[in-house]
Amino acid sequence: MRVLVTGGAGFIGSHVVDALLEEGHEVVVVDDLSSGREENLNPACRFYRLDICSPELERIFRGERIELVNHHAAQIDVRRSVASPQEDARINIQGLLNLLSNCLRYGVKGFIFASSGGVVYGEPAELPVREEHPKGPLSPYGVSKLSSEYYLHYYARVHGLPYIALRYGNIYGPRQDPHGEAGVVAIFGQKMLKGETPTIYGDGEQLRDYVYVGDVVQANLLALQRLIRGSSFSSADYLDAAAYNIGTGRGTSVNELFRLLKGITGYNGEAVYGPERAGELKKIYLHASKASRELGWQPQVHLEEGLRRTVEHLAGKGTGHLRCIAAGCRARPD
Ligand SMILES: NC(=O)c1ccc[n+]([C@@H]2O[C@H](COP(=O)([O-])OP(=O)(O)OC[C@H]3O[C@@H](n4cnc5c(N)ncnc54)[C@H](O)[C@@H]3O)[C@@H](O)[C@H]2O)c1
Numbered sequence: 001m002r003v004l005v006t007g008g009a010g011f012i013g014s015h016v017v018d019a020l021l022e023e024g025h026e027v028v029v030v031d032d033l034s035s036g037r038e039e040n041l042n043p044a045c046r047f048y049r050l051d052i053c054s055p056e057l058e059r060i061f062r063g064e065r066i067e068l069v070n071h072h073a074a075q076i077d078v079r080r081s082v083a084s085p086q087e088d089a090r091i092n093i094q095g096l097l098n099l100l101s102n103c104l105r106y107g108v109k110g111f112i113f114a115s116s117g118g119v120v121y122g123e124p125a126e127l128p129v130r131e132e133h134p135k136g137p138l139s140p141y142g143v144s145k146l147s148s149e150y151y152l153h154y155y156a157r158v159h160g161l162p163y164i165a166l167r168y169g170n171i172y173g174p175r176q177d178p179h180g181e182a183g184v185v186a187i188f189g190q191k192m193l194k195g196e197t198p199t200i201y202g203d204g205e206q207l208r209d210y211v212y213v214g215d216v217v218q219a220n221l222l223a224l225q226r227l228i229r230g231s232s233f234s235s236a237d238y239l240d241a242a243a244y245n246i247g248t249g250r251g252t253s254v255n256e257l258f259r260l261l262k263g264i265t266g267y268n269g270e271a272v273y274g275p276e277r278a279g280e281l282k283k284i285y286l287h288a289s290k291a292s293r294e295l296g297w298q299p300q301v302h303l304e305e306g307l308r309r310t311v312e313h314l315a316g317k318g319t320g321h322l323r324c325i326a327a328g329c330r331a332r333p334d
Contacts, residue, residue: 001228002026004066006052006099007073008045009036011176011183012114012168012216016070017042019217020224028064030057031073040175052095061102068227069099070112070220076182078119081141082279092144093151100155110162110227112220113152117167117245117286118208120146128209128249128287131167131240138279153239162230164223166216169247169286173213173306174313185210185307188258189314192267200254202276207251209285212306215299219246222295247286248299260304264311 003020007013008029013036020027027045030052041047048060052073060066074092075081081088096113103111121129122136137143148165155161176183178190188198223244258271291297301309 001067001224002028002065003068003070003224004028004030004060004064005045005070005072006030006095007036007071007114009033009038009040009047010072011036011040011173012171012213013070013072014040014042014175015173015213015217016072016220017045019221020070021045023221028060028066030060035076035177035180051091053090053098055098057098058102058105061106061108066102066106066108068110068112068224069103069108070224071096071099072114074114075141075144077180078139078141078182078279081139081144085140085143088140088144092141093147096148096151100151100161103161104155104159108161110224111152111155111164112223112227113148113163113165115149115165115167115243116142116145117169117247118281118284120149120167121284123281124284127251127283128247128285129245130287131243131245131290138281149239149243153242156242157237162227163242164227165243166219166223167243167245167286168216169209169211169245171211171213171216173310176213176310178314184208184254184257185261185310186314188261189265189307189311192261192265193311193315195267195269197269198258198271199274200258200271201274202254202280204255204258204271204273205253206280207253207283207285209247209250210252210257210303210306211247211299212301212303212309214306215297215301216246218300219244219291219295219297222291222297226295244291244295244297245286245288246291246297247288248303249285249287249289251283251285252303257307260307261311264304264308
């Protein structure tokens with residue numbers, strides 16, 4: 001199939017691109033490189049440096065005859081979304097609508113959306129959280145992810161565009177930006193390798209569901225297969241029918257993550273504790289039995305193993321050593 005991957009120069013999107021190419025698909029990437037990096041780009045894809053909000057997008061749909069869209073481009077920073085909800089909505093909502101109108105115009109057969117299980121539910125009443133749990137996003141970023149699902153649901157019901165929304169947990173792995181605002185594994189790992197002290201905000205007991213990027217790639221491949229097989233999503237009668245939590249069902253505290261990374265990196269200092277971040281959830285981890293049942297997806301990479309691969313990647317940066325050749329991460333050495 002000819003797949004358009006938006007955000008294909010970013011952390012998760014670039015791994016998805018590699019895997020799609022490996023599976024024999026043709027891949028077109030649209031990315032404005034605002035947080036993605038050119039060196040993440042697989043040379044076998046066709047790359048357009050473009051904002052997903054641009055009217056130029058139509059030229060790509062027309063010229064490339066796109067059959068399926070895998071949408072990973074986004075403004076991903078929760079705090080930036082709080083500072084500027086307008087800018088978050090411009091990229092995450094208007095960008096999505098630009099893609100969707102082109103999907104209809106050019107007969108695209110399916111759409112995979114990178115949603116977030118970490119933000120659409122708000123502070124959950126039950127753990128692990130299931131897809132049907134009431135929604136209550138607590139940031140503009142969360143609102144834009146949930147709204148995107150509603151738009152997709154509308155395009156499916158009314159215009160017949162099949163889709164799957166993958167609600168990711170906290171994804172980590174090689175190529176995550178250690179200089180970004182999000183991505184505690186990459187930030188801590190990088191600091192600890194340099195012997196610098198990481199900061200834990202709050203008491204460190206907040207629980208998150210950490211999922212290795214190779215497992216997320218697998219979820220994307222399975223979602224694509226399901227869309228190709230053609231199922232009932234175009235008539236999905238409620239929002240959660242086309243949504244899948246992608247998580248391990250297990251919560252890990254930031255303190256535990258720090259302890260594991262300490263062992264792997266050989267860092268012998270302690271962490272410092274900073275003030276709790278406003279609006280941060282206490283606990284969230286995801287029930288992924290629906291993805292297991294309907295997509296055949298299960299996480300394969302245990303947290304310690306995934307952390308080890310990530311640290312190896314971080315350690316290899318700039319030294320000419322191992323970059324990303326850990327088995328199963330599906331990444332090229334870059
Ligand atoms: N990393 C996580 O833990 C996580 C969790 C839940 C959901 N997600 C979602 O997964 C997707 C990928 O996240 P990531 O962690 O790989 O982030 P990332 O920042 O590495 O990737 C996002 C990519 O989108 C590109 N981009 C941003 N705005 C764009 C625009 N206007 N036009 C074109 N390209 C644009 C960036 O340059 C980057 O390459 C996002 O949609 C994010 O919301 C990520």
